[in-house]
Amino acid sequence: MGFKTVVVHVNSSAETERRVRLAAQIVRMSKGRLVGAAMSGISRLLYADHATTMGVSMAAQCIDEARENARANLRRFETQCQMLDLPSFESRLLDDQAADGLVLQSRYGDLVVLGQVNPDGPVSPLEEETPEYVAMNSARPVLVVPYAGHYEAPFQRVLVAWDGSMEATRAVTAAIPLMEHAARVTLAVFNAGREPDRHGSEPGADMALYLARHGIKVEVSSQVTSIDVGSALLSFAADTDADLLVMGCYGHSRFREIMLGGTSRTVLQSMTLPVLMAH
Template identity: 50%
Template structure:
């Protein structure tokens, strides 16, 4: 897999510049086409006659124009940043839809999606509360999530890869190979969470290490036993800090039959408390 098209969410948060900068750096590194997408937050069909009262149509139509103008101003800032960072190929897209639905659709034609972690103190009425979870669970693409706090001059030099032998972790590994190949060091953290013994093979971490080494990835393997009474998500974040990781790669675990945002505890913890960018794939 190669990153030839990178999609970045251009939102109205105070941190939008950081996720745009990181997406632009990745576009430069992989000679990829960069797409900046900003959403109005409302589908234009909502303003059609018959959906709302005719007496409110003019007023709400004006509101929609204001939303478009605001999104277009965000895209102008994205365009300026892309020019300043000398991104060779980029475009801006206006999404006349809520950001979650619109970004998921655009993700189908991208190799990597870059979004920001939702900051509870920076609430936007145009952004669904479960935005990051929704994109992760529905895009079908690897999602790189940038924390709402901190500055990350580089991403992917020291990578912590959370490995538990699951299908979700396998997808995350495959989707992150371009990043892992560029890393100075990848630490494969084998999480022993009580999965069946055959999930890891005879020697935990050995098979995944051989697989990654064949891709020319510089790595080391460490095993961490996680007792049932320990919060795995916080243990993972603590290990990342001790290792000095600038990127975490992990599977995005969830159960969609009941509710799309009903994610596994590890995923919820990392999404809420991440301190470095995290690449997830469900």
């Protein structure tokens, strides 16, 4: 079991190189293939709108420039993969906005690696991946990498946010190939007494047993907090020196607007470690 195809978002941000390096390390663990996905940022619908308002020739020039920018990003990706001596990789260029392109590519991979939005970054809005949109609509789990910090795989100290939900179950199952390499896995259950029907008499015990059958040793930690769970989760991650957080992504979408749950929103905004999410 492993991630045989990992899709990584490639754009012009300064964080792309670190994101690609981490994705390459994950691919090497499972002897898989790394796919660098770069989007021009201009969808067919947007192109048609530009052609109407700007004129066909000017619109064609804009999309040619956007495509060349994406190609340049992919050339840097390929150079980095060669420098990393990665045996299997490929580039894909799509005429689409970043979020939609990544959602599409998620269907053909096992994991999507993308970056947390840097509010001070110079990247064009059309190049931004919008992690919450991708996490909510992706066919596969997503690994969101913070825009600050340095991270390495295999991850050694994994923190799992367990609340008995379908989303958390999917995230835990997706993270098994990463947890198999970890030296320590902690299953954190917050305020289990508030939802006894979901957790049972021994919160976390059933999931710990499930993971044990995969050869993963798990410590269950029951936590009680009066602050929001997202903040408590990030604080606990810092206290335990975790280098990967695994959690479900909660919310719903209405057209293009994403209404995230409070925990998911807090983590995506304030994350201090890579987060593997599934919806």
